Amino acid sequence: MTPPPAVKAKDAKATPHQESRIALRSALGRFATGVTVISAQSADGHVHCMTVNSFASLSLDPPLILWTLRSQSARYHTFSKTHAFSVSVLAETQIDVARKHAMPPPDGFAHRDWKAFLGGCPIIEGASAHFICKGHTEVDKGDHVILIGEVTEFAEHHHPPLVFMGGKYYSGSSLKPL
Ligand SMILES: Cc1cc2nc3c(=O)[nH]c(=O)nc-3n(C[C@H](O)[C@H](O)[C@H](O)COP(=O)(O)O)c2cc1C
Numbered sequence: 001m002t003p004p005p006a007v008k009a010k011d012a013k014a015t016p017h018q019e020s021r022i023a024l025r026s027a028l029g030r031f032a033t034g035v036t037v038i039s040a041q042s043a044d045g046h047v048h049c050m051t052v053n054s055f056a057s058l059s060l061d062p063p064l065i066l067w068t069l070r071s072q073s074a075r076y077h078t079f080s081k082t083h084a085f086s087v088s089v090l091a092e093t094q095i096d097v098a099r100k101h102a103m104p105p106p107d108g109f110a111h112r113d114w115k116a117f118l119g120g121c122p123i124i125e126g127a128s129a130h131f132i133c134k135g136h137t138e139v140d141k142g143d144h145v146i147l148i149g150e151v152t153e154f155a156e157h158h159h160p161p162l163v164f165m166g167g168k169y170y171s172g173s174s175l176k177p178l
Contacts, residue, residue, distance in 0.1 A: 032165035034172075035098050038067060039122040040078060040085040046108030047122040048078045049101040053164050054144075055087055063151040065131060068144040075104060076145075080138055085149060087131040088124035091159035092171040097124060098162060119153040128159040 014022070033053040040048055050073075058064040065087065069079055079085065090098055116125040119132040133149025160173035 026166075029166045032163055032170075035090045035094075035162045035164050035169070036067070037088045037090060037097060037101050037124050037127075038079065038085055039088065039124065040082040041111065041122060042078045042082070042108060045111045047111055047114045048075055048104070048108040049122075049124070050075055050079065050104065051098045051102040052087075055089075058148060064136065064148055065133060065151060066146055066148045068146050070144055071140070072143070074106075078108075079147065080145060083135050084119075084121050084152075085133055085135065086118065086121040086123045087133065087149075088127035089129040089131075090124070090162040091126060091128045091157075092162045092173060093159070094124070094126060094162055095169050098164075098169065118155065126159070128157050128161050130155045 034055070036052050036055045038050050038052050038055075042048055050069075052067050052069075054066075054068040056066055058066045067087070069076060073079075111122075114122050116123050118130055121132045123130050123132075130153075131149075131151050132153040134152050135147070136150045137148040139146040139148070160171065163170040163172050163175070
């Protein structure tokens with residue numbers, strides 16, 4: 001069968017489905033969040049990190065948190081199979097850290113090169129809070145999985161947070177209390 005002619009990029013038009021996806025994404029982006037980096041060690045000892053803004057608190061008793069991971073993510077196997085992971089809540093001075101960990105090095109970082117650990121888990125130094133979590137439950141929904149972790153250790157450092165909204169980063173200290 002003859003393949004359909006290739007569509008040139010300049011002639012391509014968004015389908016109604018793509019347009020509604022873009023509109024939904026834009027509306028969801030109105031929800032301002034903090035920015036975290038999830039870190040874990042894989043079985044070969046490498047440290048893997050990923051910038052994530054889907055982090056949320058789930059329960060105080062027992063202490064549970066959640067985040068969502070794209071099921072097709074290159075790091076799906078690392079983060080879904082890990083027994084423990086850390087959440088570092090980034091400070092407003094850490095925009096470069098957020099950008100860096102949104103682009104993964106394919107093999108992660110060598111364990112010996114990683115400086116900061118808490119409860120045996122790699123963490124991001126200088127963050128405004130850290131949570132060490134034991135892997136708990138995975139819920140597969142749509143194109144993401146929800147990963148629920150039990151908090152076994154945490155630390156708070158009171159640095160103003162980095163904020164994310166509408167695809168842009170904002171400094172937490174520029175927010176006005178109402
Ligand atoms: C501010 C921000 C928040 C993000 N939050 C998430 C998230 O909650 N879950 C997720 O799977 N990816 C999230 N990402 C995307 C990942 O950081 C990363 O770019 C992506 O996973 C890289 O592709 P890969 O998943 O194939 O490794 C976020 C990216 C940015 C910049």
